[in-house]
Structures are given as C-alpha cells and as structure tokens.
Amino acid sequence: MSLKKLLTAALAFFAMQLAEAGVAIEHWVTPAGARVYFVASRVLPMLDVQVDFAAGSMFDPAGKSGLAALTRAALDLGAGSRDESEIAEQLADLGATLAGGADTDRASISLRTLSALDKRGEALDVLRAVLQAPRFDAAIVAREQARTIASLKDAATRPDAIAGKAFWAAMYPKHPYGRQATPESVATLSREDLIAFHARYYNAANATITLVGDLSRAEAEEIAELLAAGLPQGEAAVLPAPPQKVRGSVTKIAHPASQAHVYIGLPAVERGNPDYFPLLVGNYTLGGGGFVSRLMQEVREKRGYAYSVYSYFSPLRQAGPFQIGLQTKGSQARAASRLARDVLEGFLKVGPSEEELAAAKANLSGSFPLRLDSNKKLLDNVAALGFYGLPLDYLEQYQAKVQAVTVDQVKQAFFRHVKPVDLMTVTVAGE
C-alpha cells in the first residue's frame, strides 16, 4: 500500500510542476507559527482546506517503517469528543469529506466543504479536532495495523509493486527514501509510537495550511488561526543527511505474470534545484510528452512493445528520482529494456533538437491554463508550493522559465543528473 502511495505521490509531483501563472496567492504566518497560503475563488459556494506536515515516511524511525503512514491513517478515526463513527456521520450529514495521506515527505489532510457558514463551521470543527486531538484508540490502531499488513502482503504479490519497492531500495540504500514498510515493521508499531510521532511532527512550526475557495481574507485568517492555535508547540522536522551517490545496478526478480515490469532510473534532484526547468523541458521530449515523446514513439508506436512507457523527474525534499517505466510481455523484456536505455543514451548525447525543444515549450507553456482550471487543481499546486517553500511568484514565473530553456542547458542538466553508469535497472519478469 505504501508503495502505491509513493508512486502516486511521485506522479502528483510531476503534475504539480506544470502550473499556471497569474494566481493571486496570499501568504502569512499565524501567531502559532504555521505558514498559510490562500487563494480566494468565489464563483462556487465551496471551500477546500489542506494542512500539510513534514511528517512523511522519511521521518519513520529506523525499524519502524510505516509509522508515518499509520499515524496519518488513524488521525481522523476518532478525535476529541467524537469517535470514528461520529466523525464520519457528522461529515456525511454536512456533505463534507476528509481526504489525504502520507507520502515520503508529507502527511496531508484535506477538507472539502460547502462554504455556507452553518456547514463550514461544523466541518472545520471536525478538522480542528482531528488535527489537534486525535484519539488513536488502541482497538482502531490495531485494526488499521492489520489492514495495512494485509495490503502490504498483497502488494508483495504484484509485479508493479515488487518492482517499485526494489527500485527505491536500489536508489536509496542508506537513506530513508529507500526504507519501506513491511508486514514485520508495521507489526512492531504501537499506539504509543503513533502518539509520539503525532506529538513530534504535527506541530505548527512543521505545518502549512492552504485554503482555496469562497472566503474573504479575514475569514481565511480566522480559520487558519483556529486550526494552528491548538496544535502542539514544537520544532520543524530535522532532515536526514542527503542521499549519497551510489553506483548503478541491475536487479532481476522472478514473477509468473505475463508482462515484465521494467524500471530504470536514479536519484536526481530536490525541489527548487536550479536545473529543474531544463530537466522538465528536456524530459518532455524524452518521455514526458505523452504520445509525442521519443520513448513512446520508439517503444510503443514503432514496435508495439508496450501500452505504457514514460519518464519523469520527481523532485522531493531531498534528491528525488528520475525514472523510466514500461511493461511488456515477458519474452521481449530484454529488447524493450535495451531499447529504452538506447533512447535515453541517445538523448543524453545530443539532447533535444531545436524543433523538439520548441514543441516541448509550446506544450508546457501553452497548457498552462489547464493546470489550474479548478479549485482542486489550485489547491494541489498551491499546497505543494507552500510545503516546499517555493517562491510565491513560482506559478507566475513558470511560463517564462520554460521559455528560457536552451538545448545546451538541457544537455548540461541531464549530464549533471543522469549518468548512464549510475542507472539502476529493475526487472520483474518470468524466468
């Protein structure tokens, strides 16, 4: 389960980088120390609130992998005076929903509610209780623990999950990003672990609050303070040492599935790295541009090897992966994998052509308005921008930064971050 979440998270980060300019983001810090980001959007009578904490799986203590995820999972299953049924019933009656989860970096909880005062007041009261006074009832923790263990065991039978897990372990052998929850590690967790993890990381200094919707600035301030004021006093999370460079490797894992799953990649860049825009624009040509990318052309269109083949950079708090992925029938796994590497190495040598670069810019910059045409997309983008402390004008600068990229910058950025000798290849396939 955690692995699926990881992969989903990686894709979400990718989507997030394709954002739009011209969004009026208001920013302030509450007296308790939480950073707040607010976008008024008053056309629809609804409100989205997301609270992010630096409380993802990278902060799992050694031997306790899965703690961040379990803490987040149990957060809204009973809080303050409400048990889990009361929370669920009250939200259902209001037509409100809580969502969110934990990835490598973040634990998130988001609320969607109608903005009418009688609805939003109650819904925010539930959110406040969940953030500030989760119960972590022993019976519920035990039940969620059992469900998590079952999901992990199930994931261990699925080739995509097996490949993903092995890939991250290979990329980050001595870093928390490479450690993943196992049935055994989750079995060791106790209610006390959850309480301690919550007390350490779910504090105001470690929080960003994002509000998008039908609110005035004054109302947004009031809500943010309400949410932040009752959080524990505490300190921002302390990051581990950055991942070390490791030499490339090849891992093969046997599996009876009809398709082989192939992952190729390495740890590349962190959020805010100046090489990011050249990598983003370059990768559009390589494997990020959907049907028009080189990988798609060679692997799918010309040879029919795969339904899906892609590449992306997923910048995280610390160097996140560059990844190529494909699935193909077992008998052609070697050929497809070789081909993907050849396409990558060809790209590393010469970079995109001027024509390809122009096409990449046209799409990445032209598709701008599509990235923010709903409150949900706004929330995702602004919350990520806030969590990672990117400049407030990041979205406004986006198109200009894309447009400024040159072929030479792409080549140099790829040269710095994607060295063929460092690539990990993981194949899960039949013998």
Added chain:
Amino acid sequence: MQQLLPFLLAPWLLTAAHANPFETTLQNGLRIIVKEDHRAPTAVQMVWYRVGSIDEVDGASGVAHVLEHMMFKGTPSVGPGEFNKRVAAAGGKDNAFTSRDYTAYFQQVPKEKLADVMQLEADRMRHLNVDAKEFAQEIKVVMEERRMRTDDAPEAKLFEQMNAVAFQAHPYRRPVIGWMSDLEQMTAADAKAWYDTWYVPNNAYVVISGDVEHAEVFALAEQYYGRLEGRDLPRRKSQIEPQQEGERRITVKAPAELPVLIMGYKAPVLRDVEKESEPYALEMLASVLDGHDAARFNKKLVREDKVALEIGIEYEATARGPGMFYFSGTPSEGHTVADLEAAIRAEIARVQKEGISEAELKRARAQLVASQVYKLDSMFGQAMEIGQTESAGISYRQIERMLDKLQKVTAAEVQAAARKYFTDDRLTVGSLDPQPLDSKPRRSAFATRH
C-alpha cells in the same frame, strides 16, 4: 446517476441553469451540446459515438476499442501520430475511452485552440486511413494493454470471467478490451469495416464545455462538421438476455495474496425517466450502504465486525443494456470469502426485512446535494456527465428531473426494490482464489470458518 447535477438544488445557479447547456443539430444529424462555464480560459471537446462493445459480434470482440486506437493513425490530411502532435502543440491534452455502450474522444485545450481541435475531430470522423502496417503495430499495443489491465490484474480477470457467466446471450458478456484470441486474429479490414459502419455524424454527438460562447461554437461546428455526410445506420437488433433461473458461481485462480468476492444481481436500469422508480431506489440504497464513511457497509462490515478489509458497491442506473448491482470486497485476515458473502447477505436481508431509516435517507440526500456543487469544480466532469447520460439514450435535459426523482425516493421504495431484485435466482457469485507465487503454503480462501 450520482454524477448528475441538480441545478434546482443550487438556487444561486438558477439563471444559468435555464439557458445552459445549449444545443443544436446539424443537417447531417450531428448534435452539438455546449455547456458554458466561464471560470477559467479553457475548453473541453468530447466527441461521443453511439457504438461500443455492445455492438460487437462473436469472433471480433474488442474491435470497438481497437478502432479507438486506430483513430490516432491519420487521415489524408493529417499523418499518423500527427493528431497528438497538433493537440500537444496547442498546449492541450487528449485521449479516448471505449466502453460497452459508447466510444468517446476528448481534448482539453486553452479556449482559443478549440477551433483547431474541432477541425481535427471533424477530419477523422469521416476520413480515417486504416493502414495495414499501422494496424499490425497497434494491435500489439492493444494486446499489451490487455495483459496489463486484465491478464495480470487478478480482480479484473475475476470481473471479466464473472460477467461472462452472468450474461450468456447478451453482448455484455464480452470484455470491452476483447478476448485475446479475437485480438490475435483481428485484421485491419475488421477495423475498417467497423469505422465505415458506425463513424458517421448521425451516430455521434459533440459535447463542449468551458469558457466558450455557444453561438460561436455552433458556427464552428457548422463550418467543420457540417460538410460531413450522414449515412443510414444498420438496424440494431435488440438482444435480450434469457431469464436467469438459478444462482451461478465461478472461481478464478490467480497469483495474489488476498481473496476477492464479487456478487452481482441482475437489476433494472432507467429507460423512462418519468415512469420508473426502481433504479432511483437502488441508487439511493447504494448510497445508504456504501456512499460515505458512515454508510452501513463500512461501519458494520469493515469497522465493527472486521469481516472485510474493504468493501464496495457498483451500480449504474443508466445503460443501453441490462443492469447489474455489484457487491465486491476482500475478507480480512482470519475470514474467508464465504464469511464475507454471509455478512453481505445478512446486510441485504436486513434491508429486505427492516428497510432503511429516514435518517439514512436524509444523509444520502445531503450527500447528493453537496456533490452537485463539487461537481461544478470540473469542466471535464460536466462534459462527461452530459455525454454519459446521452449515451444511455436519456437526454441531458432530463438530468434535473432525475435528480428530483432521486430526492423523492422513499424508504418503502428502497425496501421493495431490495426485496424484488436481491434474490438468488438473479445472482452470480465470483471468487478469486489466490495462488502463491512460489510453493509456500498459504491460508486458503475457501476454508470453512475458523
């Protein structure tokens, strides 16, 4: 039907609701439906063809979906792969989907590029090249897609085989992606024949949502689509599934850790928005049992009794063919699929015997009202809703009325529908029997109770 928009419940939108969406029909029979939404400078175009796997015949299953892939392979004026390139260059994204009842194509673009993608869709509506070489590559891609989505996905495989047992005569028994042997034998000529038969303006409708003016869109539609010729369609023979006369069971073995149970009851779908009431009652029942975290299934079977790791309901109240009401779930550690089936049956019996409460109905209505507002957040979702409703032969104009009827469902109607349709003679049960990846022993999915 949970996806429908009750403008009547959102008075702040009332003015817009009466005029919007707008519709016109071209001389060639193509309908254009425009939903204006001026929140952001983007537009969605969807072209829906009234043809899906329901229209296929034995030996050529999957051809509707294969043709969907071939639609990106070029026309005399737009080369292979060029469609995607042009949409990308316009800063847009595009894709397509095939279902049992329809095949649809969409592009999301900055609004000033709408005319470009309308021109592209119009071109391939009547001028597609179905090249044998392109076909030979693309059919391999579709086979990989089948391996990925079905052959290596235990739950999907179970669902596919369970449907093949639940329906014996009706085309819904065939998987949308097609049986592998049919894909292996398919030729470019099969795809071409499909295109020539079904891809005509009078078998399609275009839904456009976003920051557009309907009059301008109508003019563009006339310009690009108007010149295409319509053609008579073959008569569609109604295919009636013979009455099921007893419970059916199927087991599928596949490498996995967790067992899966699917129980499907033959159930009605909406044909007449005004006269019928049962599909609305079943829709509300689905919400009461599974519509939110506080719903009966999650509360009772997952949280209290802990017999299910997860559990859910699928019921589509609109479709061209016959309906099914599906219960599916995974038993938790220490429980078997038999335990889970017994627990689901007990919950069904409870509804049949005791009905549901007013409080539960009220909650389901509150969910419905809120979801209508949230739905307006997505332009894509708004176009989808119109397109899907139309695909089942129901006008988007009746969406409002359907929501009205949904709101008025009574507890007695829910109980009566549960009594009538959840009977063993309408039931097909599918179980996934998980197989180990290696020779290690594992718990059996089918052991008697511990």
